[in-house]
Amino acid sequence: MFYQVYPRSFADSDGDGVGDLGGLRDKLGYLELLGVDALWICPVMRSPMADGGYDVSDPRDIDPLFGGIAALDEIIVEAHDRGMRVTMDLVPNHTSDQHPWFRAALAAGPGSPERARYHFRDGRGPDGAVPPNNWPSIFGGPAWTRVIEPDGRPGQWYLHLFAAEQPDLNWENTEVTADFEQTLRFWLDRGVDGFRLDVAHGMAKPPGLPDMERLPTRMLHLDDDDPRFNNPGAHEIHRRIRKVMDEYPHAVSIGEVWVNDNVRFGEYVRPDELHMAFNFRLAQTPFDPDRIRAAVENSLHAVAGVGASPTWTLSNHDIEREVTRYGDGPAGQARARAMIMLELALPGAVFVYNGAELGLSNVDDLPEEALQDPTWERSGHTERGRDGCRVPLPWEGERPPFGFTTGAPWLPMPPQWAAVSVETQLERxxxxxxxxxMAIETRAVRPEFAGGLEWYGSPPGCLAFRREGGLLCVLNATDAPILLPAGDIVLTSAPITARKLPANSTAWLV
Ligand code: ISL
Structure with a gap:
């Protein structure tokens, strides 16, 4: 089980209200208790923090905000001592606009080798005042920003699929590929066990950067024919990265890949490309048994032909928390309990986003002045951005900041979170x-969780499958209890009496 740490929100050790690596180090015992096999640490490299660290100005250093590089070295040693692996989040698609390369590109002017590391183009129209193509940024507004040239006049435009502070790198430039390989080796040599690769479906751009024929209707929404993503050149890039990874046989790469088509998804995890890619189908699925089954089947199908491990995700730092997606309140909690048991019963790697293990819900009533996510600012204030799933974790005590920090947390924490703090929940x-x-430990120790899965006949509104090792997983998504089939009950997500599994719950039997 991979545990995703969003460091700003996990635990703060120095009282500045922003979580850091010292805070993470203090909580490694908690993560060991939880049963974590590997950490995925969201970006902690040097960054002006225009996008929570996904705007990197030095990919081979740790930002002082998070404690500097010594703090990471300590995490690596201590996590390894506790039997946990450490994977870092790398951002190969773009840099910060404060990266020395981008500053040099602005200073050097059109046609320079400095500009060739990014995607600079002349604008259209008589004064070049129209962006080079019609692509929107994922965060809203055009994907192009015009620069002021060294002579003081408005000049070329640069491409940014995300915020203007995140210029896209040109992956056809050999300095870009060589520098990234250096970054991989830098962290692997320091003892890191692998990487989550941000926007792994976006690094290759189509020749000529053609206009989009159909503009997306929503931000953060992607069609498979979107020219901004999933271009064939991505695979050559991943093959090169894999060659470096293979010099470190224990190391693993997990790509953030958004593509619906199963065949195209599978292409990213061929034996000479990424080791794994996130499959976001379950994270986009409401609590509906038919849709859950389809999501599971598609996710398995997508990797079956290439022999890669399936991956399972219910939420992350970009997505509404699952409790909220499933309907908040008691039903949302019950369904989230049912779904983590379903996920952990599936073959493959499970990714848990920090706070999911506490059943945290999205905080959708944050005051406007507290919001920090760039998607919020750029959407013209129609969408609230992703802050609601990034509120700091409640650790202990009766009142905010619940032991997260000794200062003021960077986002306000709901007072009612006293009831869901780690301290409260450990006691219950x-x-x-x-x-x-219990579920993570059961999965780790029981041999019944081995092998593939076969669907098992179940009443309407329910799902059941059996693993080759013998585990039977039954999910009841109806609104009434169902009678469990024969077998020893190992764990249920809700209390049962007389073998009756309540609505919105899951049981494991052997
Ligand atoms: O392309 C998409 C599919 O709709 C987007 O969801 C996109 O892949 C996603 O927003 C990328 O997210 C990652 O990169 C961003 C950063 O803001 C996110 O936090 C990160 O997870 C830019 O680095």
Whole structure:
């Protein structure tokens, strides 16, 4: 089980209100108790933090905000001592606009080798005042920003699929590829066990940067024919990266890949490309048994032909928290409990986003002045951005900041989170946290969780599958209890009496 740490929100050790690596280090015991096999640490490299660290100005250093590089070295040693691996989040698609390369590109002017590391183009129209193509940025507004040239006049435009502070790199430039290989080796040589690669479906751009025929209707929404993503050149890039990874046989790469088509998804995880890619189908699925089954089947199908491990994700730092997606309140909690048990019963790698193990819901009533996500600013204030799933974790005590920090947390924390703090939940056997612990441990020690899966006949509104090792997983998505089939009950997500599995819950039997 991979545990995704969003460091700004996990734990703060120096009282500045922003989580850091010292805070993470203090909580490694908690993560060991939870049963974490590997950490995925969201970006902590040097960054002006225009996009929470996904705008990197030095990919081979740790930002002082997070404690500098010594703090990472300590995490690596201590996590390894506790039997946990460490994977870092790298951002190969773009840099910060404060990266020395981008500053040099602005100073050097059109046609320079400095500009060739990015995508600079002349504008259209008589004064070049129209962006070079019609691409929108994922965060809203055009994907192009015009620069002021060294002579003081408005000049070329540069491409940014995300914020203007995140210029896209040109992956056809050999300095770009060589520098990234250096970054991979830098962290692997320091003892890191692998990487999550941001926007792994976006690094290759189509020749000529053609206009989009159909503009997306929503931000953060992607069609498979979107020219900004999933261009064939991506695979050559991933093959080169894999060659470096293979020099470190224990190391693993996990790509952020958004593509719906199963065949195209599978292409990213061929034996000479990424080791794994996130499959976001479950994270986009409501609590509907038919859709859950289709998501599971598609996810398995996508990797079956290439022999890669399936991956399972219910949420992350970009997506509404699952409790909220499933309907908040008691039903949302019950369904999230059912779904983590379903996920952990599937073959493959499970990714848990920090706070999911506490059943945190999205915080959708943050005051406007507290919002920090760039998608919020650029959407003309129609969408609230991703802050709601990034509120800091409640650790202990009666009142905010619940031990997260000794200062003021960078986002306000709901007072009612006293009831879901780690301290509160550790004491209760019926808490979400206790369920996570029991389920993760059960999965780790029982041989019945081995092998592939076969669907098992189940009443309408239910799902059941059996693993080759013998585990039977039954999910009841109806609104009434169902009678469980024969077998020893190993764990249920809700209390049962007389073998009756309540609505919105899952059981494991052997
Ligand atoms: O292309 C998409 C599919 O709709 C987007 O969802 C896109 O892949 C996603 O927003 C990329 O997210 C990652 O890169 C961003 C950063 O803001 C996110 O936090 C990160 O997860 C830019 O680096």
């Amino acid at each position: 056997l019926d808490s979400m946290l206790s369920l996570y612990r």
